[in-house]
Amino acid sequence: MADTKREIERKYESDDSGLPDLTGVAGVEAVVDKGVAHLDATYYDTPDQRLLASSITLRRRTGGSDAGWHLKLPVSEGVRDEIRAPLSDDLPDELAALVRSRARNVELLPVVRLRSDRDVRHLLDADGQLLAEVSVDAVHAERLSGGVGDAQWTEIEVELADDGDPAFLDKVEKRLRKAGVRPSGSSSKLARALAETAPKKKAAGPVDPVTAGDHVLAYVRAQRDAILELDPAVRQDAEDSVHSMRVATRRLRSTFKSYGKVLDRTVTDPIGDELKWLAAELGVDRDREVLAERLSTALDEVPGALVSGPVAERLRVWAGDSPGGASARLIGVLDSHRYLTLLDTLDALIADPPLRKAAGKKPHKVIAKAVTKDFKKVSGLVGRALELEPGTDRDVAIHEARKKTKRTRYAAEAARPALGDPAKSMVKSMKSLQNLLGEHQDSVMARGTLRELSAVAHAAGESAFTYGLLYGREEQRAAAVEAELPGFWDGVKGAADGL
Incomplete structure (x- = not known):
């Protein structure tokens, strides 16, 4: 041992x-x-x-x-x-x-x-x-x-x-x-x-990013390195390691999409599909863990007189027992041929990148255009969400806006070495918007789980009162986000002006 x-x-x-x-x-x-x-x-x-x-x-x-x-x-x-x-x-x-x-x-x-x-x-x-x-x-x-x-x-x-x-x-x-x-x-x-004791070789000098392709590849390389560095930590069940590796896979996949004018998407899209698979595998336990923590915290805030039935026990059963280390399922993923092949594929892409014509151009215009394009998509999605009445359609629209916000944030992160403060400002704005929209999506997911738990409790002859109470509070949290969103969005509309 x-x-x-x-x-x-x-x-x-x-x-x-x-x-x-x-x-x-x-x-x-x-x-x-x-x-x-x-x-x-x-x-x-x-x-x-x-x-x-x-x-x-x-x-x-x-x-x-x-x-x-x-x-x-x-x-x-x-x-x-x-x-x-x-x-x-x-x-x-x-x-x-x-x-x-x-x-x-x-x-x-x-x-x-x-x-x-x-x-x-x-x-x-x-x-x-x-x-x-x-x-x-x-x-x-x-x-x-x-x-x-x-x-x-x-x-x-x-x-x-x-x-x-x-x-x-x-x-x-x-x-x-x-x-x-x-x-x-x-x-x-x-x-x-x-x-x-090594054979003597002529030392290679440091190479600073010059072209748009250099900057994008530097970000891709950093995320590949992050996955490799986090692999042992995930196997040892180190705190936040699964989440951090999942973020690195998302950053890579988003970069391939945002910078399709730099890296050929006929090559990167299949890699993106494998990164999506890996992110999903990493998220199987993580998403339920985060949601269980949210619901447990919410239940703790309910006065004891209003807790009817074995609600806490239902939550524990739904969440499952917390493993003492990394799950056997996740270790199996990291030992799989599919995962190791993905790492080989990322190495090959970095060693021989599928560069397009724009990759050889100066970074400012190429990179700024990519970030601005993503931001415009966010703007359209937020605008559409605000036009919809509260309900399922608006929930879906806000979730789509959140995903695009995250992608824009990652594109801006990749742009920071080339664009400086304007990209830094964009990252900050998109992170804040992502957090706000994420709170709304977490409420949507929590309400779905509460409906499931309420139905199970009802079928077992238990009171569903507390589930309804928690559901109502989640509705209020989502409504608060929706009320805040118009003013918040007005504050970030100019985020792309400096690019």
């Missing part, structure tokens, strides 16, 4: 002169010598180093206090989640699953062996509590595949104690810098080993 540890650390270059005196660091009462550990780690990756490209490391290590398999996933600068599994000859299935979206059907191979002599010190406070572990690592790297030669170096690593204050690392760094020690130029030992 794997366990996860949040790792906050910093790495520094060393000239083999050892560790500077750290007794002067503020808060440090004692520096305790913990001896030397001999570590032997083999790192795994695909032949084209897909894990390293995503700042992910996977290793099998012996020696030290934590021998076993270690998977490190980036969280932010200097912060990683280290997922550990017991030592075994073969890669544990649970770790293999967490890198499947990266490796897919490509075999993970040993790429580097790192043998390190780790001289460890513990920095303790006045109460004897651990503040940080500092080590001086003498590293010998041996390239196992895809490169040439060996490499050796010495580095200093400072890892914050569990639940420690990250600001303490700043104090240690200040002392190290004063002693002439500088931050490492490599993000990890693996990255340094691969760099120092």
Whole structure:
């Protein structure tokens, strides 16, 4: 069984002169010598180093206090989640699953062996509590595949104690810098080993977006990357991960539609269909969870004297039991051939994009025109909704306006690097409108569910009074949105003027 540890650390270059005196660091009462550990780690990756490209490391290590398999996933600068599994000859299935979206059907191979002599010190406070572990690592790297030669170096690593204050690392760094020690130029030992043993190539310079196609592809690439980065989080049932991945799929699909003059829709539409499938699969549990939370909150606001029958129990049964982790159904989706093929297809599109003539033009006109076109569609849909009488037809019209508002928001997000503040203003306006229209749609869905629950309760001989009460309150919430919409829309009509 794997366990996860949040790792906050910093790495520094060393000239083999050892560790500077750290007794002067503020808060440090004692520096305790913990001896030397001999570590032997083999790192795994695909032949084209897909894990390293995503700042992910996977290793099998012996020696030290934590021998076993270690998977490190980036969280932010200097912060990683280290997922550990017991030592075994073969890669544990649970770790293999967490890198499947990266490796897919490509075999993970040993790429580097790192043998390190780790001289460890513990920095303790006045109460004897651990503040940080500092080590001086003498590293010998041996390239196992895809490169040439060996490499050796010495580095200093400072890892914050569990639940420690990250600001303490700043104090240690200040002392190290004063002693002439500088931050490492490599993000990890693996990255340094691969760099120092790689065949020499001419470095490619950074490429900034220039054309309309460059800007659209940059946004597409960002959403593809988001899906890949969120895959392990979804498998681990991390908070908000399913919703965030679903949003990334929607952003991609919307971008293909909005920028059809840039990317050929005969190519992107089939990909959009697969993204729609993935979003639907991600939403199966999520939509019911959100609606159940809304109805439960509404029920909590009803005075006890007005709650007639086992309403809360009916809601719990309808919502289903909350799983203790990601559902087996969702894990099956992420392990499916269809999903992995979709990821391959997105990679292929980014590597060889189906660019149309407008893609080569300057971005301002092409991108602004696409966003303005989407906004005009929103305007037409909102106008139509306001002309309709309250009822089913208006509910449907408002929902269609919401979907188009979301698409316009995503188009404006893609446009921000090219258009600047006008696109930023559009994103803000569309997000506010989306939230307002979303409140109306949530009320529509809630009322539909309340009708179903009321019918089930009635058939069981229970009172349906409370369901009717909740239904009436949802009607009032929807009516409030409809009353607010005309004035709200007047405030956002000029959102496209600056594009």
